[in-house]
Amino acid sequence: MKELFNYCVYRIAYAYKKMKMHDYIGQGYFLMFFAFTGYLLALTQFVLFQFGLGLNKLIIILFLIPLTLEIIFFSKLFPNSEKIYNECDSKYRNEKFRWLKGFLVFLFLVMSLVSYILVLFFFKP
Numbered sequence: 001m002k003e004l005f006n007y008c009v010y011r012i013a014y015a016y017k018k019m020k021m022h023d024y025i026g027q028g029y030f031l032m033f034f035a036f037t038g039y040l041l042a043l044t045q046f047v048l049f050q051f052g053l054g055l056n057k058l059i060i061i062l063f064l065i066p067l068t069l070e071i072i073f074f075s076k077l078f079p080n081s082e083k084i085y086n087e088c089d090s091k092y093r094n095e096k097f098r099w100l101k102g103f104l105v106f107l108f109l110v111m112s113l114v115s116y117i118l119v120l121f122f123f124k125p
Helices: 002-018 024-050 057-072 081-092 098-122
Strands: none
Touching: 002 024, 002 081, 002 098, 024 057, 024 081, 024 098
């Protein structure tokens, strides 16, 4: 699981690096945390719907505050992130079907938002 997470972060960071963005590694981690938060909120809404409840602002804030703190203190929490990126870069530099794997990572990110919207639309209390 850790290797898959690192690969997804690498693919996102690689895309940002190709666009010549600053702090591309931080953006990779931010988008992965954002995707996990989207899936977690969708799952929470589905479970709350089963009990006849719904998401409120407090629950959403309880998910977003840790995400924000992780992003703000990212460099202190993961000081070796550039080392991990460089290891993944040397490992996956010549992989086959690079565009397809990048597309699957992009699809993973987009589907987190889509699933959250669909769950909010279909599972209203």
